[in-house]
Amino acid sequence: MSILSLHDLTVRYRHTVAVDRVDLVVPEGQIVGLVGESGSGKSSIARAVVGLAPVSGGRIALDGRDLPRRGRRRPVQMVFQDPYSSLDPRMTVGDSIAEAIPHRLGRAARRSEVERLLHLVHLDPARAGHRPGQLSGGQRQRVALARALAGRPEVLIADEITSALDVSVQGAILNLVRDMQRELGLSMLFISHNLAVVRYVASRIAVMYQGRIVEEGPTAEVLADPRDDYTRQLLAAVPTGAGGRRPVRSAESGCD
Amino acid sequence: MKNWSRAVRTPLGLTGFGLLALTLFTAVFAPLLWGHQATSFDTDNMLAGASAQHWFGTDNLGRDIFFRVLVATRLSIALAVSATAISVAVGIVLGSAPMLLGRWLGRPIIGLVNTVVAFPGLLLVLFFAVVFGVGAQGAVLAVGFAGAPVFARLCHTLMAGVAGRDFVAAARVSGVGSGRILIRHVLPNIAEPLMVNATIGAGGVLLSFAGLSFLGLGVQSPAYDWGRMMQDGLTGIYVHPLAALAPGAAVIIAGLAFNLSGEAVARSLGVQIDVPWRAAVTPRRRRAPAAGARTGPDTDTDLVLDVRDLRVAFPHGDAEISPVRGVTFQVHRGEAVGIVGESGSGKSLTALAVADLLEFPARVDAERLTFLGADLRDGTGHRHLLGTSLAVVFQDPMTSFNPAHRVGAQLAEAARAHQRATRAQAWQRAVDRLRAVRIPDPRRRARQYPFEFSGGMRQRAMIGMGLMGTPKLIVADEPTTALDVTVQRQVLDMLQEVRAADGVAVILISHDVSVIAEVCDRVLVMYAGRVVEDLPAGELADGARHPYTRALVAAVPDMRSDIDAPLATIPGQPVDPAHVPAGCAYAARCPLADDRCRAQDPPLRTAADRSRVACWHAGEPLPILSDLAALEVDA
Numbered sequence: 001m002s003i004l005s006l007h008d009l010t011v012r013y014r015h016t017v018a019v020d021r022v023d024l025v026v027p028e029g030q031i032v033g034l035v036g037e038s039g040s041g042k043s044s045i046a047r048a049v050v051g052l053a054p055v056s057g058g059r060i061a062l063d064g065r066d067l068p069r070r071g072r073r074r075p076v077q078m079v080f081q082d083p084y085s086s087l088d089p090r091m092t093v094g095d096s097i098a099e100a101i102p103h104r105l106g107r108a109a110r111r112s113e114v115e116r117l118l119h120l121v122h123l124d125p126a127r128a129g130h131r132p133g134q135l136s137g138g139q140r141q142r143v144a145l146a147r148a149l150a151g152r153p154e155v156l157i158a159d160e161i162t163s164a165l166d167v168s169v170q171g172a173i174l175n176l177v178r179d180m181q182r183e184l185g186l187s188m189l190f191i192s193h194n195l196a197v198v199r200y201v202a203s204r205i206a207v208m209y210q211g212r213i214v215e216e217g218p219t220a221e222v223l224a225d226p227r228d229d230y231t232r233q234l235l236a237a238v239p240t241g242a243g244g245r246r247p248v249r250s251a252e253s254g255c256d
Numbered sequence: 257m258k259n260w261s262r263a264v265r266t267p268l269g270l271t272g273f274g275l276l277a278l279t280l281f282t283a284v285f286a287p288l289l290w291g292h293q294a295t296s297f298d299t300d301n302m303l304a305g306a307s308a309q310h311w312f313g314t315d316n317l318g319r320d321i322f323f324r325v326l327v328a329t330r331l332s333i334a335l336a337v338s339a340t341a342i343s344v345a346v347g348i349v350l351g352s353a354p355m356l357l358g359r360w361l362g363r364p365i366i367g368l369v370n371t372v373v374a375f376p377g378l379l380l381v382l383f384f385a386v387v388f389g390v391g392a393q394g395a396v397l398a399v400g401f402a403g404a405p406v407f408a409r410l411c412h413t414l415m416a417g418v419a420g421r422d423f424v425a426a427a428r429v430s431g432v433g434s435g436r437i438l439i440r441h442v443l444p445n446i447a448e449p450l451m452v453n454a455t456i457g458a459g460g461v462l463l464s465f466a467g468l469s470f471l472g473l474g475v476q477s478p479a480y481d482w483g484r485m486m487q488d489g490l491t492g493i494y495v496h497p498l499a500a501l502a503p504g505a506a507v508i509i510a511g512l513a514f515n516l517s518g519e520a521v522a523r524s525l526g527v528q529i530d531v532p533w534r535a536a537v538t539p540r541r542r543r544a545p546a547a548g549a550r551t552g553p554d555t556d557t558d559l560v561l562d563v564r565d566l567r568v569a570f571p572h573g574d575a576e577i578s579p580v581r582g583v584t585f586q587v588h589r590g591e592a593v594g595i596v597g598e599s600g601s602g603k604s605l606t607a608l609a610v611a612d613l614l615e616f617p618a619r620v621d622a623e624r625l626t627f628l629g630a631d632l633r634d635g636t637g638h639r640h641l642l643g644t645s646l647a648v649v650f651q652d653p654m655t656s657f658n659p660a661h662r663v664g665a666q667l668a669e670a671a672r673a674h675q676r677a678t679r680a681q682a683w684q685r686a687v688d689r690l691r692a693v694r695i696p697d698p699r700r701r702a703r704q705y706p707f708e709f710s711g712g713m714r715q716r717a718m719i720g721m722g723l724m725g726t727p728k729l730i731v732a733d734e735p736t737t738a739l740d741v742t743v744q745r746q747v748l749d750m751l752q753e754v755r756a757a758d759g760v761a762v763i764l765i766s767h768d769v770s771v772i773a774e775v776c777d778r779v780l781v782m783y784a785g786r787v788v789e790d791l792p793a794g795e796l797a798d799g800a801r802h803p804y805t806r807a808l809v810a811a812v813p814d815m816r817s818d819i820d821a822p823l824a825t826i827p828g829q830p831v832d833p834a835h836v837p838a839g840c841a842y843a844a845r846c847p848l849a850d851d852r853c854r855a856q857d858p859p860l861r862t863a864a865d866r867s868r869v870a871c872w873h874a875g876e877p878l879p880i881l882s883d884l885a886a887l888e889v890d891a
Contacts, residue, residue: 196814
């Protein structure tokens with residue numbers, strides 16, 4: 001697979017700078033987690049890379065060459081946050097996936113490709129004839145994943161793909177993401193505000209704050225020994241979780 | 257299409273579509289059936305009044321007006337429909353300009369359209385009529401083009417709504433071109449409202465035509481439509497009024513047919529969810545107290561909330577569905593109780609029922625539902641008590657504040673309504689409460705509007721609003737789901753402080769087990785409208801006995817979970833409240849389920865340590881995780 005690299009990327013909407021001269025590399029076959037609060041510019045990076053947001057400065061490159069952000073062949077694909085909005089309610093699942101296949105295929109070839117993709121995301125190929133309304137949130141998100149894979153991407157961007165899902169489904173989607181990354185060797189930029197989720201899937205982690213990347217490094221290192229103040233603040237805010245065994249509450253109420 | 261067929265079944269739709277069918281039938285068949293009568297001259301009876309032979313009389317050549325009105329239907333309707341078609345087609349082309357041509361070219365086009373819309377419609381019609389010339393064809397073009405700007409603007413607005421959706425962005429990302437996106441994604445999704453508007457528009461177009469023909473700019477002799485007939489009849493209106501009134505009535509009937517049909521469909525589109533419910537509901541008292549169960553005086557003074565066998569039901573088709581099926585729990589002073597469960601488990605409905613926020617057609621039943629000793633089941637007498645002693649915090653603080661009023665005023669309103677404070681006192685208290693929830697510079701902030709607050713600040717202000725009274729219970733429904741972790745931390749700490757300072761009890765509803773585990777003393781785990789386990793929050797990780805609770809805990813990664821093992825998943829789907837299976841509702845997804853589980857619903861049993869669990873196999877070891885993961889998950 002390929003290396004996605006951002007050099008000095010700036011995204012500006014009228015008067016606000018959403019992404020401020022960001023350098024970031026998604027190494028070959030790895031998942032890079034991008035965390036930060038809402039409004040920190042995580043989604044703007046994602047949208048700029050796939051051509052949905054304007055690039056005001058800097059460069060986006062794939063294996064050193066400028067990334068094509070127009071035209072039929074798109075080597076970077078994206079999965080959106082809300083599977084209730086990212087699938088056309090009037091189109092069958094199969095049509096939605098088939099639409100994203102970049103090259104023209106015959107009817108039979110197209111059907112078998114759709115089946116292969118549905119199988120890849122652990123969905124029954126018979127679902128191809130269903131409309132999104134007949135599927136649960138988790139199933140829809142699998143369809144959205146299949147659609148992104150239909151473009152045979154070299155890099156996949158996942159923008160908060162589990163935050164609209166129920167907890168019982170979230171785990172299944174995260175497992176799927178990890179499986180796919182291993183099986184297909186995908187490079188991935190995994191955006192989430194949930195540190196526990198990022199910790200689970202990503203080998204590297206980048207922390208964003210107010211449009212800049214304040215810290216970047218291997219997940220275990222960053223989480224064990226955060227260097228930036230904001231990263232520390234973020235870590236302190238994460239609920240200790242059910243595994244925390246009677247967390248000491250008084251110690252935490254001070255950090256505001 | 258379902259909406260259209262549903263629209264037909266309303267009285268409005270029945271009238272509209274009935275008239276429309278009649279009109280179209282006449283348009284198709286009248287010229288075939290009565291074409292001869294309409295054109296034959298009865299020279300003995302020129303300009304005659306109504307008679308048995310000629311129901312509406314005759315015109316100046318002795319032709320029967322009744323039959324002429326019927327036969328004119330075809331031309332009148334054909335003109336109206338084709339003009340509408342032109343309006344819609346041109347409207348779609350103009351409206352989609354920004355999408356197809358990009359912002360730089362599209363914007364001036366839409367700007368122009370918006371300017372043209374401001375002109376009176378009739379003026380445009382006349383202008384175009386002069387351009388395209390006199391006659392039926394010219395009139396169709398004139399009326400069609402004059403109507404186009406309105407449809408262009410409508411299309412533009414509808415398209416902008418659809419174009420903002422993620423599925424359009426997704427299509428763009430996969431390299432689908434603008435034209436294809438327009439045809440495959442955008443147009444199908446705006447078709448329904450567009451068709452409704454076109455139908456209503458056709459009624460208006462009919463009128464424009466009548467106007468044009470009446471002015472002599474429309475249909476020319478020997479062809480005739482209703483407008484032409486009105487013009488012909490007008491000269492003799494004092495001696496022979498029916499000659500003008502009959503075609504006028506036809507215009508009204510046909511216009512109504514289009515308008516009412518469109519209106520009926522529009523309504524059924526707008527209230528999609530309400531219609532089947534309303535249709536099936538028989539009004540009955542919303543809070544029916546269970547027979548004979550009067551509440552005795554409370555002995556437990558620490559008891560804030562006592563709920564026994566709470567049920568919430570909604571009419572669904574001809575039957576009823578019960579998303580909450582017998583929930584029993586108590587909340588004591590200063591206690592924080594968490595409710596967890598998947599969406600659809602009934603956790604929010606339980607909270608809303610407790611806060612008396614469920615509206616008709618929801619029906620709330622309970623064997624006991626007391627808040628601070630007062631029975632909440634007997635209707636409206638508890639508004640004051642609930643208003644001052646119970647606070648509710650919702651997930652989205654943006655929608656729970658009125659965007660048009662200052663935050664301070666909204667807080668003050670609560671005090672004025674429930675505590676009869678003066679305006680100044682109420683404002684003072686509002687500022688004080690904002691300070692209490694740690695809003696910086698509360699005096700200035702109180703004068704700001706909700707949009708000037710960040711998400712976390714709004715949520716804290718919402719808690720502040722709850723504190724305007726002296727709450728004994730705060731019900732927080734997913735209060736931090738929409739917030740960032742750092743802000744979530746502030747809001748959770750806030751809740752803890754309030755709790756510690758005033759002994760306020762908290763019911764915290766969340767799908768996030770880790771939040772609940774941290775904040776709450778006790779957790780109720782809900783599944784399919786029932787409490788399946790009730791346990792101390794500290795026991796969640798190791799002491800949970802219900803397989804669902806254990807799965808829920810294992811499915812959520814936290815900062816300690818093993819990153820090399822796959823996450824636990826819960827196979828299958830949550831239970832649809834309309835089809836609750838016999839036996840244990842969780843059996844279909846449970847690795848421990850056996851025949852007994854599928855046949856008999858396990859009761860919620862209280863153990864020695866006051867924890868409760870509803871499972872025949874409570875606490876039995878689960879199969880190893882990897883076996884579970886190997887199941888093909890279709891979640």
